[in-house]
Structures are given as C-alpha cells and as structure tokens.
Amino acid sequence: MLAAAGAVIVMAVPAQAAPLPTARFVFADFGADQSWDVAKHPRVLADITGDGRADVVGFGDFGTMTAVATGDGGFGARGGVADFGFNQGWRIPIHERFVTDITGDGKADIVGVGNAGVFTSVSLGDGNFRPATFVLQAFGASTRPRLNDLIAADANNDGRTDLFMFTNGRVDVALARGDGTFAAPYLATTEFTTDRFDFNHFKVVNITGDARPEILSIRFLPGIAPLSTSPRVDGTYPLSRVSTNNGVNTSPFVIFDVADVTGDGRGDAVMPGQDTTTFVGTARGDGTFNTFTVAVNDFGYNNGAGYGTGTVPSASRADITADQRADLVGFNTFGVVSAVSLGNGTFAQSRHVVADFGFNRGWRTDRHPRLLADITGDGRADVVGFGNAGIYTAVSNGDGTFSGGPTITTVPDLTGDSKDEARSALQSAGLVLGTVTNDVDENCNNIDKVNGQNPGAGTQLLTGSTVNVTIGVLPPHPCP
Numbered sequence: 001m002l003a004a005a006g007a008v009i010v011m012a013v014p015a016q017a018a019p020l021p022t023a024r025f026v027f028a029d030f031g032a033d034q035s036w037d038v039a040k041h042p043r044v045l046a047d048i049t050g051d052g053r054a055d056v057v058g059f060g061d062f063g064t065m066t067a068v069a070t071g072d073g074g075f076g077a078r079g080g081v082a083d084f085g086f087n088q089g090w091r092i093p094i095h096e097r098f099v100t101d102i103t104g105d106g107k108a109d110i111v112g113v114g115n116a117g118v119f120t121s122v123s124l125g126d127g128n129f130r131p132a133t134f135v136l137q138a139f140g141a142s143t144r145p146r147l148n149d150l151i152a153a154d155a156n157n158d159g160r161t162d163l164f165m166f167t168n169g170r171v172d173v174a175l176a177r178g179d180g181t182f183a184a185p186y187l188a189t190t191e192f193t194t195d196r197f198d199f200n201h202f203k204v205v206n207i208t209g210d211a212r213p214e215i216l217s218i219r220f221l222p223g224i225a226p227l228s229t230s231p232r233v234d235g236t237y238p239l240s241r242v243s244t245n246n247g248v249n250t251s252p253f254v255i256f257d258v259a260d261v262t263g264d265g266r267g268d269a270v271m272p273g274q275d276t277t278t279f280v281g282t283a284r285g286d287g288t289f290n291t292f293t294v295a296v297n298d299f300g301y302n303n304g305a306g307y308g309t310g311t312v313p314s315a316s317r318a319d320i321t322a323d324q325r326a327d328l329v330g331f332n333t334f335g336v337v338s339a340v341s342l343g344n345g346t347f348a349q350s351r352h353v354v355a356d357f358g359f360n361r362g363w364r365t366d367r368h369p370r371l372l373a374d375i376t377g378d379g380r381a382d383v384v385g386f387g388n389a390g391i392y393t394a395v396s397n398g399d400g401t402f403s404g405g406p407t408i409t410t411v412p413d414l415t416g417d418s419k420d421e422a423r424s425a426l427q428s429a430g431l432v433l434g435t436v437t438n439d440v441d442e443n444c445n446n447i448d449k450v451n452g453q454n455p456g457a458g459t460q461l462l463t464g465s466t467v468n469v470t471i472g473v474l475p476p477h478p479c480p
Contacts, residue, residue, distance in 0.1 A: 019409035019430040019463045020335065021402060023356035023385060023392035026074040027067055030058050031390040032367050039366075040086050043386055045373035046099040046108035048123045054373035055127065056384070056391065057099045057110075061086045064110060068127040069375045073382065073395040073403075079127030083119070084112045094141050098152045100161040102176040109180065111163070113150055115142040118163070122180040135181040136174060139165050146199060153204040155235055157211045164204050164215075168194045171215070173235060189215070189229070189237040196221045205258045207283045209266040214287055216243060218254055226254050230287045244269070244281055244289045253281070253292045259317035259326035261295075261341045268345065270317060270326075272307060273300040278315070278328065282345040296339045296347035299330050307332065313365050318372040318381035320396045327400065329383070331370050333359045336383060340400040353401045354394050355408050355460065357385050406462050413457035414450040414469060422450050426467055434466030441472030444479035448472065 030036055030043055036058065045054040053069035063085040067075035084090050084097055090112065098111040107123040110132075118136035121129035139150060149166040156162070160176035165185065171192060172185035192202075196219055203216040208230060215237055217227045227240035244253055256271035256279075266283035271292065273279055278299045281289035299315040301308050307330055308314040315330040325341035328350070336354035339347035357363050357370050363385065372381040380396035383404075394404035409430045414422045423433040441447055452470035455461065 019407040020352065020355035021394060021404035021407050022361075023354070023383075023387075023394055024073060024405040025387075025389060025391075026393050027056075027391035029067065029078075029390050030056060030065070030386050032386075032388045034390065036060065036386065038369065039092060042092065042097060043369055043371075044099050045371050045375070045384055047106070048099070048108045048127060048129075049125050050105065050107040050123075052374070052377040054375050054384075057108075059084050059086075059090065059097055063088065064121070064129065066127045067391070069377075071376055073376060073393045075375075075391060077127050079129075081110070081121045081129040081132060083121065083132035084110060090114065096150050098161070100152050101159070102161050102182075103178050103180060104159040104176075111152065111161070113139050113141065113163075116140045118174070118182060120180045130180070133180065136184075138172070138174065138185050139163065149199060149202070151202065151204045153213045154211075155213065155231070164188070166192060166199060166202050168192075171237070175235075186235065188231075188235060191229070191237070191239055192217060201255055203258060205267050206265075207258065207267040207289070208285055208287055209264060209283075211265075215240070216258070224254055226256070228287045241288070243287065244292065253279070256281070257317065260324070261317070261326045261347075262343055262345060263323060263325040263341075270295070270328075272314060274303060276300040276302045276306060278347075280345045290345075293345065295345060296328065296350060298337065298339060298350040299328055311359050311365065313370070316372050319379070320372070320381045320400060320402075321398055322379035329372055329381075331357050331363065335361065336394065336402065338400045348400070351400060354383065354404060356392070356394070356404065357383060363387065408460050409463050411453070411455050411457055411459045411461060411467055414453050414467070415457075416446065417450045418448060419450075419469075419471060422453075422469055430463035431461065432464060432466045434468040437468070437470045438473045439470040440475050442475050444472075444474065446472035447474055 043058040048055045055069050056067040058065045063082040064080040066079040068077045070076045096113045099108045102109045109123050110121040112119045117140040119132045121132045151164040152161050163174045165172045171188045173188045174182040174185040198218040201218045204213045206213045214228045214230050226243045228243035229237045229240040256269040258267040261268045268283050269281040269289045271279045277294050279292040280295035281292040315328050317326040320327045327341050328339040330337045335358040338353050339350040370385045375382045383394040385392045394402035412425045450469045451472045454468045
C-alpha cells in the first residue's frame, strides 16, 4: 500500500535486516475498496477445510464469505453461507461470531450468538458451510444484561469448543455435543459479581498445562488483584486466588495477555509496559505466575507514543518459528517488527523484518486489520493484512523474518564517501551506483568525495535501484 497523507508517528526503529520485503498482494477482495468496514464486517483466519492452513472468513453485508488458503501464501476458492451478515441483522458488538471447531473434526465452524440465542453453521470442508441452524435458546443478546461477556473455549478437553457466559453472579457453560449443537448450560461458578470484578477482562485459557482452561479475572474489591481459578473434574470452578506473586495493589501488573512463550504447554502472562518494555510472568503450573520481569525492550505503550495507541496496534503473540513458543510481532510506523522467544520468558532483540503493513505505508487501525496465522501449513504463523485493494500477505521464513513482495531498502548517507566507498555502501544496501557527476567544490571541503546524492539518504527504494551522486572536484582557482 502507498503511504497516505497525514502526520508521521515517531517511534524508535529496531535493528533492521536489509533489504526488507514488502507485502505481497494475493486476493482482490475483503478490502476497504470492496466496502469491507472494520465497524461492520469482522474478518478472521481459521482452518475451515481441515488441511492445517488458516483460511479467510469474513462476515460481510450479504452473509459469510470465505477464501481458502492455497498453501503458497495466497488464497483461492471462495465459499461461505448466506447468513451471519450485516444485512441479516448481525451487529458489532451486539452479536458475537466465532469461527471455531465445535464438532471435533479439525474444521472450524461458525457459531453466532444472535438476539434469540445460539446459531451454528457446520463446515463442509470445502470453504462452505451448512445453512445456519438455531441450536440453543440461551445467551441471546436480547436477554443478556451485558454484551461481550461470552467466551469460546474447550471446557472439557474433548477437542470441541464450548461457550462460557459471564453474567452478574454466575458463569454458565454450554458444552458442544459434536453434532453442531450445544447442551443446555450448566452453572460453573457464582463468584464473579459486578460490584467486585472487572467484567471487561475475563479470560478462559489454560495456564497449568493440563489442557483444561482456567478462568482469569481482575478483582477490584477488596483490593485490586489479578485472580485465577482452575476447573474441578466436574467442570465447575472453586473460588479464585491471586494469580501473581507480585501481591495485591502492586502497580500495573493486573491487566495482561496470555500466551505460551516458553513452549511448556502453559500460558504465560505477557504485558506491555507503560514505557517501551514488555514484561512476562511465566506460568508456574499451579494456576499462578512467577514475578513479572522485563522480557524485551520493545512493544510497550511508551506513554502514548508506542504500541496500543490509536495509530499503532498492540503487539500480537504467535509462533512464527514453529518451535511451539509464542513470539512477539508488532505493526508499527515503519512496518513489521518481530522478537523471537528464547524459551526462558524473554525474547531476542526486536528486528524490523517487513517494510510494509505499517502506518507509513498507509495502514490504519480503523480500516485495515492485520492478523497472524499459519496459512501455508508449516506450523509457522504468517502475516495477513486486509488493505484497501484486498488481502496482502508475508510468509514466515522460520527465523523471525518473512518473505513477501518485492524487497525494498533504505538509501544510505553517502556524504563524504569516495566513489569506491559509495559504490560499496550502495551494494551493501542492495542498490547500484548510477551516474557520477563532477561538481566544482569552491570551498574544497569534499574533493574526490560525495557532496550530493539523488535520491537522498533515508529514501526507500526497490532493491536494484540506482542512486546518482556528485563528486567534488578542485576549482580552477587555489583553494581558500
């Protein structure tokens, strides 16, 4: 995408591998130019065919549309189902729509929670779905006192995604039956009440390694604290306990995300700091986390000038190296930045790895979703961006870098270099020395040195492009 007009956001540029790839344009749909709107049309990535590759599922105006991954970083066959779309009355944020496997066959299905209750469409395995079916008269938007309190997770480790509903004083769980329907909900706990808990930050995720999910919450009375509770054998939950050993009412270590960054099968706590840093509290295996420590000096909020702002989304967590450990990937001003997990709760130094998908190339948080998922089937998460013209991708190389479209590089500053030094510097950057023009240097400051270049230093060019220079030569009169 071309850079749009507007203010440039100032961020530190991490270490750069040069030259860098741009995004590869792969599919002319699902973009802003085709009237896809972030406020109306959710777009997600999920394997709906069972081939181990994530496909595109979009909830558009006329229903659900799909594009099946071709395995080479692109997308091909279209499909979908004529439901769950804007024109059928589905709205963000009122009606949750999940794309997840509720039958246990390895193919993601559609689960939509409408006004009356739960509707499902089971995957046919070819990019299409069965017609939508009303399967559960519970959790409906018209009867819920709060919205967005529904979480999809596998409650009983049977390979099928279930539904958790959080309301004041109770959590109800509806188990997937395996045929596209759900059993009547059962009461899992009565602990969480609106007068004591933050209902905006529940998580249902496994942090013990037994594949059954804990419930993570934030209590604000008595005393602010992150809590967790592990399930009993019968699927109910006892009272929660403090989940970090940082104690109660201790600074910012309350709101965090969860991802397995050590590869032990247990979700760890990952939290961007208010400065530039990111913290990690590794899972202890008992439902709690170790003390938060600095994991990498990047991806933090940076007091409003970093990630998690209006122009730069929060960093994502996904395994981009196929080592079963979640890495960090950010979309900042300059493009894609990655930091590979070292397996001990820290990350390698962040690197600028793709010169696209960033603010300076025209990508905007309110128009262009950017997601991570394995679209090639090699176990490594790739970048998928929904730009103006459609879908753009960058495929993981397995080492924290990505391959995409044409590579670009940054023109170095050649001022003061000799002709040979300039040629060498340009070759190192993937560029070619073009026209060399003599320029009389009246002050004799840069005799036989570069005193001008076009394009100028800092310009981004396609690799193989030429850079012209002027070389200072002696004036016809004595030097001053």
